[in-house]
Amino acid sequence: MPKITKSNIDYNKRNLNDKTLLKLYYNMLKPRLIEEKMLILLRQGKISKWFSGIGQEAISVGVTMALKPSEYILPMHRNLGVFTTRQIPLKRLFCQWQGKLSGFTKGRDRSFHFGTQEYNIVGMISHLGPQMGVADGIALGNLLHKNGNITAVFTGEGGSSEGDFHEALNVASVWKLPVIFCVENNGYGLSTPTEEQYNCKHLADRGKGYGIESYILDGNDIIETYTKVQKLAESIRKHPRPILIEFKTFRRRGHEEASGTKYVPKELMEEWEAKDPIENFRSYLLSKKILNYEIEETYTSEIKSEIEKALTSTSIEPGIITDEDTELNDVYKSFNYKDYSPNKNTKELRFVDAISEGLKQSMEKHKDLVIMGQDIAEYGGVFKVTEGFVEAFGKERVRNTPICESAIVETAMGLSISGIKSMVEMQFADFATSGFNPIVNYLAKSHYRWGQQADVVIRMPCGGGLAAGPFHSQTNEAWFTKTPGLKVVYPAFPYDAKGLLATAINDPNPVLFFEHKALYRSIRQEVPTDYFTLPFGEAAFLKEGESVSIITYGAGVHWALETLENNPSISADLIDLRTLQPLDKESIIYSVKKTGRAIILQEDSLFGGIASDISALLMESCFEYLDAPVKRVASMETPIPFISQLENQYLAKGKFEKTLKELLIY
Numbered sequence: 009m010p011k012i013t014k015s016n017i018d019y020n021k022r023n024l025n026d027k028t029l030l031k032l033y034y035n036m037l038k039p040r041l042i043e044e045k046m047l048i049l050l051r052q053g054k055i056s057k058w059f060s061g062i063g064q065e066a067i068s069v070g071v072t073m074a075l076k077p078s079e080y081i082l083p084m085h086r087n088l089g090v091f092t093t094r095q096i097p098l099k100r101l102f103c104q105w106q107g108k109l110s111g112f113t114k115g116r117d118r119s120f121h122f123g124t125q126e127y128n129i130v131g132m133i134s135h136l137g138p139q140m141g142v143a144d145g146i147a148l149g150n151l152l153h154k155n156g157n158i159t160a161v162f163t164g165e166g167g168s169s170e171g172d173f174h175e176a177l178n179v180a181s182v183w184k185l186p187v188i189f190c191v192e193n194n195g196y197g198l199s200t201p202t203e204e205q206y207n208c209k210h211l212a213d214r215g216k217g218y219g220i221e222s223y224i225l226d227g228n229d230i231i232e233t234y235t236k237v238q239k240l241a242e243s244i245r246k247h248p249r250p251i252l253i254e255f256k257t258f259r260r261r262g263h264e265e266a267s268g269t270k271y272v273p274k275e276l277m278e279e280w281e282a283k284d285p286i287e288n289f290r291s292y293l294l295s296k297k298i299l300n301y302e303i304e305e306t307y308t309s310e311i312k313s314e315i316e317k318a319l320t321s322t323s324i325e326p327g328i329i330t331d332e333d334t335e336l337n338d339v340y341k342s343f344n345y346k347d348y349s350p351n352k353n354t355k356e357l358r359f360v361d362a363i364s365e366g367l368k369q370s371m372e373k374h375k376d377l378v379i380m381g382q383d384i385a386e387y388g389g390v391f392k393v394t395e396g397f398v399e400a401f402g403k404e405r406v407r408n409t410p411i412c413e414s415a416i417v418e419t420a421m422g423l424s425i426s427g428i429k430s431m432v433e434m435q436f437a438d439f440a441t442s443g444f445n446p447i448v449n450y451l452a453k454s455h456y457r458w459g460q461q462a463d464v465v466i467r468m469p470c471g472g473g474l475a476a477g478p479f480h481s482q483t484n485e486a487w488f489t490k491t492p493g494l495k496v497v498y499p500a501f502p503y504d505a506k507g508l509l510a511t512a513i514n515d516p517n518p519v520l521f522f523e524h525k526a527l528y529r530s531i532r533q534e535v536p537t538d539y540f541t542l543p544f545g546e547a548a549f550l551k552e553g554e555s556v557s558i559i560t561y562g563a564g565v566h567w568a569l570e571t572l573e574n575n576p577s578i579s580a581d582l583i584d585l586r587t588l589q590p591l592d593k594e595s596i597i598y599s600v601k602k603t604g605r606a607i608i609l610q611e612d613s614l615f616g617g618i619a620s621d622i623s624a625l626l627m628e629s630c631f632e633y634l635d636a637p638v639k640r641v642a643s644m645e646t647p648i649p650f651i652s653q654l655e656n657q658y659l660a661k662g663k664f665e666k667t668l669k670e671l672l673i674y
Contacts, residue, residue, distance in 0.1 A: 015291040016282050019231050026298045032230050033293055034307050035073065036065040036286050039088040041311045042098070045319075046105070050265055055105045056118060060261035061086030063228070066285035067192055067255045069093050070233030071160055074241050080146045080425070082130045082139045082161040085120045086192070086259070090162075094127045098318035108325045113458050114338070115328040122458040123425075130425060131458075136163060137172025138446045140189065141415035144176050145422015145430075147185035151248060152376065152404060152428060158186040158244045160237075165205055166197025168214070172445075175415035180250035181218040182410060188240065189220075189252045192227060194259040195280075199271045212254035220252050227255030228285040258283070339492050341461040341516045345543050348510070350536030357535045360528035362502035363467075364393045366509040367431070369539040371401050374429055374513065380407045380416050381433030381467075390435055391469060391528060413443035417466070421450055424463040429513060437470035437522065438482045451518040452493030462518040465509075471563055471611060472643075472659055473526035477650035483562065483611045486618055488520045489589045495544060496589040498522040500565035502533040504586055507542030514541065524563045531566065545590035549599075553579030556672060557599040559622060560609035561585040567661040568609055571668060578672065588618055596622060597629050604635035607671055609664055614642035636674035641667050 021029070043062055050058045061068065068089030072081060083090040091101060104111030104122060112122035123130040130146070132139050143161035150157040167173060168191055180187050191211050195202060208214065215222030223240075226232050233255065240251055258280035262268045269277065293299035357365065371377050379397070381389065385408040388395030397406045409416045413434065420430040434440050440447065451462040472481040488494050495517055499505040505523065512519040550565070551572060558568050558580050565584045572578055581599040585592065600606045606626050608619040619640040626638050643660045656662060 012294045013291050015288040015295070017226070017229050017285075017288040017292070019229065019289070019292045021296075022231065022235050024231065024235070029231075029293060029298055030303070032069060032073065032234060033286075033289055033299060035069040035089065035093045036230060036289065037307055038092045038311050039065055039068070040286055041308065042088060042092065042315060045315055047265065056107075057264055057266075059085035059119060059264050060259075061088050063260040063280060063284060064192060064194060064257045065089045066230040066233050066289075067190065067227045067257060070230050071188075071190060071237050074234055074237035075160055076157065078128060078155075079157045080128045080130060080143075080159045082132070082143050082146075082159070083120065084132050084136075084162045084164065084167075084192070086194075087120070087162055090129065091120070091127075094129060096124070096127055096129075098314055099321045102318050102322040103325060106322060107328060108322060109328060110322075110325055117457045123460055124458070125425075125460070133449055133453075135445055135449055136167040137170035138414070138418050138450050139163070140173050140176035141179070141418025141446065142422040142425070142450070143187050143189075144179050144183075144185055144415065145419035145424070146426050147180065147187040147250075147422070148183065148378075148419060149423050149426025149428050150186055152378070153426065156245050158188065158241055160188040160190055162190045162192060164197065165191060165193040165202055165211055166200065168211055169197075169205055172414050172418065175410075175412035176418070177214070177218045177220060177250065177252065178410055179412060179415045179419060181220050183407075184249050186244045186248040187250045188237065188244070189250065191252070191254045192257055193254050194257045195276075196259055196263070196272070198263040198267060210254055212252060215252040220250050222252040222254065224254045224256065227257030228283045228288070230285055230289050338459075339456050340495075341455050343515050343517060345511065346514065346541065347543070348539055348541045350507070350540035351538045353537045354534040355537055356532050357502045357506075358529050359502045359505055359523070359531045360391060360393060362506040362533075362535050363509060363523060364395070365535075366506035367393065368397065368400065370510055370513045371397070371405065373539060376405075377429045377431065377513065378405050378407065378423060379431040379433065380409050380420065382409055382411060382435045384408060384433050389433060391525070393433070393467075413439055414446055417443040417446040417464075418450065420464040421446065421454070421462055424461060429463045431465045431467060431513065433467045434469065436480045437468035437484055438479050440466070440468065440484065444487075447488070447494070447518070447520075448491045452491045455517070456493055461516040463516045465512045465519045465521055468520055468522045469525050470522050471524040471526055472648050472655055473563065475650055475652050475655055476525075478647040481648040481655075483522070483524070485520070485522055485588055486612055486616055489618055489621075493518065494589060495519045495587070496522070497544065497587045498561045499586055500524070500527065500531075500562055500584050502531060502535050504542060504548070504584075506535055507540050508544070508586065510539060511541045511544060515544070522562065526563055527566070544587045545592050546586070547592035547595040548584040548586055549581060549595070550584050551580060551582040553581055553603070555579045555603060556605040556607060556668070557581045557583065557596070557603045558607055558609065558668070559583045559585065559596055559599075561588065563611055564609040564660065567664055571665045575665070578668070591622075593625060596625070600626055600630045601633045604633055605671055605674075606630075606634070607639040607641060607668055609641045609660060611643055611660055613645050614640060615645060617642055636671055639667055639671050
């Protein structure tokens with residue numbers, strides 16, 4: 009019989025029974041044995057990449073066992089123990105890593121970049137930070153559902169340097185969200201040591217700055233991890249609040265296997281190998297006669313058999329068969345548009361009032377719809393769209409946010425995972441840059457990656473004409489029309505704004521809803537008083553003619569109308585696109601084939617804008633019908649300036665009439 013070695017970790021059994029202690033050991037042993045097998049398969053070229061959590065198993069297992077199965081966990085790529093402790097079938101994990109259909113992403117993403125509602129796990133994206141804010145959203149959903157659940161989210165000491173980490177902690181603190189932030193301080197962010205990552209003694213110290221209680225735990229001590237997290241979880245369920253835990257541990261293999269560990273001093277590696285969480289716990293259990301060699305052999309044999317059976321089953325599953333329709337159809341969650349026809353009662357509304365009324369009626373229709381943004385509560389938003397909403401719906405559903413666009417977009421994503429619709433108001437569309445990453449990498453890609461819709465509308469007050477300068481006047485729709493997975497709406501009239509906003513909120517996909525600020529109080533129209541919807545992807549023919557097709561949207565619609573009113577002899581189709589993604593290509597092509605001439609007007613600067621894509625579409629689809637080159641009219645290739653003389657020179661409005669007349673006489 010092998011000699012029992014003394015444990016290098018001073019365990020305190022506390023009040024745990026033998027059955028629980030053995031379960032802790034089994035749950036750590038399982039991911040270790042899987043990893044050892046995966047490292048062999050990696051060398052054989054049967055999996056493409058591996059991010060090892062060897063030496064960190066106690067954290068994943070301890071946290072997961074401390075939470076209820078109904079509570080969400082947001083792990084990283086070294087937290088295999090989260091997935092195995094939640095008892096995900098190994099075949100599904102192996103299929104995921106080998107890009108098979110029975111995995112979680114249909115071969116579209118690798119490693120642990122996936123989530124599963126079945127097991128209440130939401131995996132990471134490579135940008136690391138966004139999952140912290142997503143955890144905030146899930147935790148907020150728990151509060152709104154009043155289900156008493158908490159959420160746990162993982163990051164590393166490297167990820168704690170990202171702005172998303174700090175934004176998420178601040179939001180969680182301000183809103184008293186029931187979330188545990190787990191920082192695995194494992195020594196290195198790839199090859200960058202901790203002293204080059206942060207300049208405080210402990211990462212847990214950062215909790216003080218956000219009014220969050222924080223703790224430092226030995227991440228290699230499974231008993232300390234499990235019992236402390238369990239105690240904290242019980243406390244948070246009774247008294248919701250965020251908690252920050254720093255787990256001291258070490259990454260004993262490369263960031264991923266190809267990067268190696270040559271940058272780690274030999275003495276440091278040996279020190280942490282001696283603190284191996286599994287070997288030390290094994291020694292402890294053997295010394296206390298809780299574990300014996302017969303039980304250990306049974307565990308090992310059982311796990312290895314499960315691994316081999318799952319690998320055999322995975323190996324005979326065929327590879328992914330490519331199908332373009334399948335790929336395209338999975339970019340968006342299917343949406344069966346329901347038409348709510350307007351009544352005959354109308355009243356004259358300004359553009360801004362139509363948006364406000366449409367949003368209010370959607371709040372009444374969707375009883376759990378949450379709206380978030382800077383100053384949107386008592387103040388009513390800088391444009392007063394949500395004035396009176398707090399009194400009507402309460403502060404749980406109408407939420408002022410800190411100035412942290414990234415975390416709030418992520419929170420909206422978390423609410424969607426919780427089954428709650430949300431609307432985020434960007435104070436100005438320009439500020440979406442501070443939330444750009446979660447919009448284009450999280451909201452846009454989640455359904456395609458693992459079937460999770462992002463039921464989020466982001467309102468984007470945009471555009472020039474108000475002398476607001478470079479940071480409050482951009483019309484940046486082209487950034488988002490380029491991103492598969494997003495829908496982009498850009499109405500020009502109060503009627504369209506109200507109906508399309510209702511549809512945007514009904515749609516389970518992420519929608520960027522652009523509202524031109526110069527139209528807010530300058531455009532009025534008779535609008536139905538009750539709730540109604542309008543379909544996406546259907547342009548409006550505002551005028552019909554024979555000589556030219558004018559294709560535009562937003563403020564450009566009104567510039568074109570003014571030009572045609574000043575030139576009544578011009579016979580033109582005037583097409584208001586209304587939605588840019590999806591785009592009504594059929595109406596555009598139909599019109600241009602009829603008129604033989606096309607001019608596309610946009611407020612955005614020329615290069616890379618939507619007009620360029622429409623022009624290319626027409627050249628590909630209507631070339632033989634054209635009597636003249638397709639013309640694009642756009643604003644200058646400069647940032648948008650402040651003073652009115654320069655802004656007027658910048659805007660496309662002043663160029664449109666001249667270019668239109670030149671096209672007609674070509």
